[in-house]
Amino acid sequence: MDARPTDPAAAPAADRVRRLRPPWTTSVPLLAVVALVLTWGRHAPPLVVVVVALLLAGAVLAAVHHAEVVAHRVGEPFGSLVLAVAVTVIEVALIVTLMVSGGDSTATLARDTVFAAVMLTCNGIVGLSLLVAGLRTRVAVFNASGTGAALTTVATLATLSLVLPTFTTSRPGPEFSAPQLAFAAVASLALYGSFVVMQTVRHRDYFLPVAADGEAPPQDEHAAPPSARQARASLALLAVALVAVVGLAKVESPAIERAVAAAGLPHSFVGVVIAALVLLPESVAAARAARRDRVQTSLNLALGSAMASIGLTIPAIAVASVWLEGPLLLGLGPTQMVLLALTVVVSTLTVFPGRATLLQGGVHVVIAAAFVFLAASP
Template sequence: MWTVLIPALALLALGLTWGRELPVALVIVVALLLAGAVLAAVHHAEVIAHRVGEPFGSLVLAVAVTVIEVALIVSLMVSGGERTATLARDTVFAAVMITCNGIVGLSLLTVTLKRRIAVFNAEGTGKALATVATLTTLSLVLPTFTTSARGPAFSPAQLGFAAVVSLALYGLFVVTQTVRHRDYFLPVARTGGRSGPENGSSTQDGAPFEPDEHAPRPSGRTALTSLGLLLVALVSVVGLAKVESPVIELAVSSAGLPQAVVGVVIALLVLLPETIAAIRAARRDQVQISLNLALGSAMASIGLTIPAIAVASIWLDGPLLLGLGGTHLVLFALTAVVSTLTVVPGRATLMHSGVHLVLFAAFLFLAISP
């Protein structure tokens, strides 16, 4: 019953604390409800995923989290003025680094510690990675080099073009993932058990299989109930993250940290449900689901945020700075190269997970100490 009770309590707490300054005790209570709502969101997302099958289940969680994340970014930018000119860029780029290095690295680490070799479908994962790289370059890299507007920003026409192509490319990928080439995004079965170069044999891919075939499929009513509770939990997660954001901003300011750290912390909080879901899938040796969640979340974060920000910019008073700085450009380029080398073979080892996690650690360290 906690998966029903916690989202309801979190939503109630959101209504009672919205727009108010909280004492320390209530800040702690809100943080605990936020953590509980994250766990509840993961549970309900897995129920829906088991009902509709992959890759639809991964898509539900990625899109639901991202839609509400966009609402959070826009609301903070509307109320923050010029101080939040880089919030969209910081949050979206943090989401890309968290998903492509943090979630991917942890998922591969979980599988390779248990099975030595992580097996996944390189065709589907490669398409997702190519889409993420293209969206990131068009939306966050090009503004640094364009000359129509001052600073690392798009002109209105350029922003409109980036918004249209981002939405179109994301929509094309969704069709590819769910209709045209759905089998490319299904988990692959092992035919050789625990095998690899260490014991003289090679790991082979079997036929695609649906996750959790041993568990009974939830009824339609159960899935609809979980869908409603998932939305409640996600609204609570993002809303309570916004309630906690003044405390986060105060802590960042008091510690003398860059303003970009706020975007990183928000992205970490919002992506917690997907992180936990990805690691749980990896523990079941379903690394393809983990990669679907990670790259799908990065893709949705850009493909839905940039169009929303483009529309919201009509009412925003301050500037909208989307272009990445030199440090982030280097990190993104290195992430793109490393991710390509990880995906192309269709198999990954402990070394691959270590490289991704080091890149994620470098991103966090440089966010704190640029």
């Protein structure tokens, strides 16, 4: 027999304590900002570097969580757009921060990070989503019109921004001249803006989830959309988390480069680390959507992130190049161009039928693995 006293006020008091205790998605960004204030401009010992790295990863996860809250409020496909833009802001912040602190050694960082994001999204996230959906429903179904339009835009952006610099002759090496870089930046913004209008206004139905019979899949067990007040709070915390990510990336940048060098990896692998860091939470979100038979949402996330990575990063880097010292090398090498061409061809064959199986998912995952392997062992 339980002899513990039963106080009627005990349960309500415990509930009040639980409500007052901030969740990790609130406390981690705030702790990250505190860590940023304490470590900014100082040499951090190894233990502090580890703590800052954990807070940086937590701030990234918190930022994506709050982006998902806002996305759940505004609905699909706006939700995928919010998440993709939030992730890209993190990526751009990390690139610019590392380039400012790295000098000439980071001349290829923007190229390496953007290309890594394209390969990891178009192959890693797409492949993972198709595998998850294929294991659950045997055949993953999506809208070929919307996904094909996204893939076309990604391929065009990648060619204009990452392939052409290798073949232009105004500057020696894989580098744009100032007018060429300005054109690439304006073209990237124009293409990305046109796609966003298509996705959210003109042809929104192309980007909504579909089931095997072509209709919308049944509603899953999602929680009710957050209130406007909760969405505003998440928007504010998203801004705090992004500030923390930018600042802590500046603090961590020497440690990231030292770790890559200590592992015997080429300096270009830093770009893969950055892309993997910012895309990991999005990969989880895409896999969850695929498990709920919403492959279209997964593909929106993957291709939308690839598109935003180029369409927003290149203009930001073009503006930053005004005060950045040293060259800005954007052109891909032969191995990278082969992988990009293979990705475009395979993705086209995957998207065209509007249906995919485990085989297509496995092919994309293998291409992603080949990219990571060749980045570590060029």
